[in-house]
Amino acid sequence: MSIDAENPNPKTSVRRTLSSPTDRVIPHPVLDVPVEEAAYTRSRGVDWVVFGVTAVIAVAFLVWGFVSTPSLADASGSALTWVMDNTGWLFVLTGSGFVVFVLWLALGRYGTIPLGRDDEEPEFNGVSWIAMMFSAGMGIGLMFFGVAEPLTHFSTPPPGTGDAGNPEAVQNALATTLFHWTLHPWAIYAVVGLAIAYGVYRKGRLQLISAAFVPLLGERANGPWGKVIDMLAIFATLFGSAASLGLGALQIRSGLQIVGGIGEAGNTILIVIITVLTIAFVLSAVSGIARGIQWLSNINMVLAVSLALFVFVVGPTVFILNLMPTAMASYLGDIAMMSARTGAEGTEVNAWLQTWTIFYWAWWVSWTPFVGMFIARISRGRTIRQFVAGVLLVPSLVSLVWFAVFGGAAIKLQQEGVDLAGEGSIEAQLFGLLDQYPIATVASVVVMVLVAIFFVSGADAASIVMGSLSERGTIKPGRGTVIFWGVAMGAVAAVMLLVGGEDALTGLQTITIIAALPFLLVMIALAVALVKDLRNDPKVVRRQYASEAVDNAVVSGVSQHGDDFVIVVEKDPDAGQSGAG
Structure with a gap:
């Protein structure tokens, strides 16, 4: 034959x-697709439909927020009620669904498919790849919630897990925190990261979210439908990144009040902080000091590791070491129960989900264009199995160590009678923890420096992603486009904080959940398109x-x-x- x-x-x-x-x-x-390397760096100019429509809507949102904040607050509150009542289940279901999906891809017949040509070696060696993955896993969120979330769940346990002070409160607090920060968020990121990396390095497509829909839409992915998808990706990135910047501003305000003796100034000081840091970002973008930002990011990682080591050494070291395996075992044992929580369990659970799980899932979804594109760029040449293993396991391990150190230290102090949970705002609890240890002022200043650099470098990276989506997928968007989105991001963060009024965090959570819903639907379709591509x-x-x-x-x-x-x-x-x- x-x-x-x-x-x-x-x-x-x-x-x-x-x-x-x-x-x-x-x-x-059956043959490899030749990839034209120069195609991705070539400038294609601004897509005035994508950029124009998104820019106009973003400016209209800002005008509404600054001119009529109460009106926007009322409208966003009503929208949140509708989203929670009608689609809260969708966030819960898809969050766990994406975990199952990426594990199925990795462990099944598609796991050996490379994100590149058949004979292509990984672009970065294992150590460098893991180091960059570690960097992606760190951010303002870990600084903000490192103490606050485990301590909150310990002092006010999630519904159905017993009363405060019950014997399993410590394990439940850390298990709930790990549920929000390990497999689920990184599986959400992995869906977009895989779709982009596969499309760009295996199929030779543009670095656009819409390009990943070619298997579903065909040439329509390059037409109006594709532009809508890219616009939704820009909005998701804009509001998700703005939420992170808002959290950073809240924490810096707390630090200034505690360390600098600045009195209560409401949201005014938040606006000033955001303005100053946005100006710093714009100056960095205009000067083109990309190496400077990279250098600062590396310093930031060293500072973050140093801060964690400091708390680990001067804090309850043995308690933290005991907590790590206990927390992991509790998380793995309770993951099914935590994944199944929905509003059907009552209004108390529904309110808790809105504040925690659904807010997180929405936040992660809104960050996917940014983080997904980042992890796609550094994963060329990896197989799908290697990609999923690295993306899920490395950041999850970082989160386990981080929350065990900071959350464990805070919980131990709470058990010993230091009421960190009852003193001050949630963003002040990290400073309250550091105040119990030597050189508290120095450590608190390090925290503010960390958050400030995360703000500037995060705004830089997210703005480049939005600029790339606005300029037909080029990896080097124009400076003007990048600056516009950076300024818009800072302004949106300010509006989101104002919407919350005295409880600024509520404003961040409300608008993040609303803005993430459309892109969640895009991600579900993206998973279908990826499977069709892989077939x-x-x-x-x-x-x-x-x-x-x-x-x-x-x-x-x-x-x-x-x-x-x-x-x-x-x-x-x-x-x-x-x-x-």
């Missing part, structure tokens, strides 16, 4: 067209062809020659007559 190596299936065209940066014709589906991957098609060809050859060989036969691959002399060539 002869097997045509060039065209094993005569019904399949030898050449096909795929949407790509150059709209080129590519080889047979036609050259490696998968080769397996299908090989399996069918070998099966047929074995049957033919045994029928004609018994056990005495060999399989030879040669050109089919009739291929030209079949019209397949």
Whole structure:
């Protein structure tokens, strides 16, 4: 039996067209797609439909927020009520669904598919890749909630987990915190990261969210539907990043009040902090000191690790070490129960979900274009299995250590009679913890420096992502576009804080949940598009062809020659007559 190596299936065209940066014709589906490297750095100018529409809506939101804050607060409150009543279940279901989805991809037949050409080696070695993954896992959120979340869950346990002070309160507090910060968020990021990395490095597409929808929409992914998808990605990034900046401003305000002796100034000082840091970001963007930002980010990572080591050494070291395995075991044991919490359990649970789980899932969804693009860029050459293992496990381990150190230290003090949970605002609790240890002022200043650099570097990275989406997928968007989105991000953060009034955190949570809902629907469709893409991957098609060809050859060989036969691959002399060539 002869097997045509060039065209094993005569019904399949030898050449096909795929949407790509150059709209080129590519080889047979069993062969690698040639990727034109220069296509991704080339400037394509501003997409005035995507940029124009999103910019106008963003400016209109800002005008509404600054001119009529109470009106926006009322409207966002009503919208949040509708979202929670009608779609809260969707956030809960999809959050866990994405975990199952990426694990299925990694452990199944698609796990060996590379995010690049068949013979391509990983762009970064394992140590560098893990280091950058660690960097992505750190941010304002860990600084803000490192003490606050475990301590809150310990002093006010989640519904259904017993009263405060019950024997399992410590384990439940850390398990709930890890539920919000480990597998679920990084699985959400991994969906977008995989779709982008696969499309760009395996299929040669543009670095746009819409480009990943080619398997579902075909050429329509390059038309109006694609533009809508990219606009939703910009809005998700804008509001998600603004929420992070708002948290940073809240924490810096607390630090200034505690360390600098600045009295209560309401939201005015928040606006000043956001303005100053936004100006710092703009100056960095204008000066083009990309290396400076990278240098500051590396310093930030060193400072964060140093701060954690400081608390670990001067704090309850043995208690923290005991807490790590206990917290992990409690998390793994309770993950099914925590994943199943919905508003159906009553108004108390519904309110708790709004403040914690659903806010987090919405926050992670809104961060996916930014973090997904980052982890996609550093994962070229990895297989899907390696990608999922690294993206899920490395940041999850970082979160476990971080929350065990800061949350464990705070809980131990609370048990010993230091009422950190009852003193001050939630953003002040980290400073309250540090105040119990030596050189508290120095440590508190380090916290504010950390948050400030996270603010500037985070705004820089998120603005580049929005600029890239605004300029047809180029990885080097124009400076003006980047600056516009950076300024808009700072202004949106200010409006979100104002909407919350005296409880600024509520404003951040409310608008984040509302803004994330449309992109959550995009992500569900994105998962479907990715699976459809993978089903036609050259490696998968080769397996299908090989399996069918070998099966047929074995049957033919045994029928004609018994056990005495060999399989030879040669050109089919009739291929030209079949019209397949």
